[in-house]
Amino acid sequence: MLRGKQTWWFENRPVIIGAATVVGPDEGDGPLASCFDLVHPELDMQQKSWEKAERLLMEQASDFAIRNAGVSKEQLQFYIGGDLLNQIISSTFAARGLGLPYLGVFGACSTSMESLALSAMLVNSRSARRVLAGVCSHNCTAEKQFRYPTEYGSQKPPTAQYTVTGAGAAIIAEEGNGPVVTSATIGKIVDLGITDPFNMGAAMAPAAVDTIQAHFEDTGRSPKDYDLIVTGDLASVGHPIARDLLERSGVPMGETEFTDCGLMVYDMIKQKNIIQAGGSGCACSAVVTYGHLLKRIRKGELKRILVVATGALLSPLSYQQGESIPCIAHAVSIEGGE
């Protein structure tokens, strides 16, 4: 049901009955290592190409999610997935093995919540009984496509972020045990003229602010209604900017805990040399949400959270042509089940 301008209210309370995360070695060295279902010790995962490795992450995360949910593949109706690569090949190739009716989505790093929101909407509207939502990213495929070859020696500026190697998948069902998806706010494209692809946190912060404001306006909620509000991958540069922008707009973020998945997935001190400002990529918000935050909700440590996944919708072509970076953010609120 539409509420306000851009928010879906899920009155039938779709449930996340199972979720799974698979990550690479650097995420395994981070503080959330114990939350993940599988940690690969090598970046190549014994595959012949980085792209195959990324695909493997998605396939494993989907398999684990199906297993964790205690359902069989035949009981799922749809798979909604996306990733960062051209023509979203990782998700599409993973879908080939799943044999499920498939919808591919792209919202850069916001794809995690885009796919979750769409899945919840399908279930809420009774268009499906169980939907698999999943995203993946790989540091080396992202470097190869968006930046330089992985072994190329270039100095990253302190505003640069490190794409998370991992995949997260969740099964959303009309009934069952688990955290409930209660609403989703779909973001608008916001572009305040940042052109530096090594400063995506600053580029994406206004999009996160716009979606957070819209969410509160549409739902009549305020920050104190949430135990935790996390942005997707604004990291150490973008997150304080978002906080300052929200403060200027009079949103009382001090009433809740406001943090960022890109600051949670790595050890910001020990891994500083490789990650710079923090994590990014669509797996960033996915592995933190599906691996860590959902577990905290299940334990009862968190009652209601808002995940605001942010995406920078640039391509190597667009920034080489001097275009600024259009950004987007999608927010999904998740609550503990009864």
Added chain:
Amino acid sequence: MTTKSAGHGSYKKIGMSPKEYKKFAKNREPSRSIGANCLRAFLIGGLICVVGQFIQNMFMHYFKMSETEAGNPTVAVMILISVILTCLGVYDKISQWAGAGSAVPVTGFANSMCSAALEHRSEGLVLGVGGHMFRLAGSVIVFGTVAAFFVGIVHLILGTGGQQ
């Protein structure tokens, strides 16, 4: 101003022009220490040159080469070292610390070609390695040649060129 603390109504929009926002974001960026970067570039760049000089002296001492004759084998050895370090996944880590210090010498050029060749090996030898090897190094060659052309013209005009 239509700010509010909770409940209904609407919040104040960001309301910044791209110019204002760039300034706002710039003020919140971590500073890039040019001094420290220059010092690191000097140290590592200098170290690479010292290694090069050492290798050249070795060629001159053991193979009885002249300084000019020792030049080419020295560069070949430096390229080999750079390619080995790139393949071992070390060169990019040195570069994160050294910045221009490891990018400017011939080792940086070798790294740019080797890393591109490694990265695109999965697309095959011809279209992958062959097609992408000069992806980064290509512009160095193009602008190096263009710069040499203009320097040549300046020499011609001033009558300073041609050592022989």
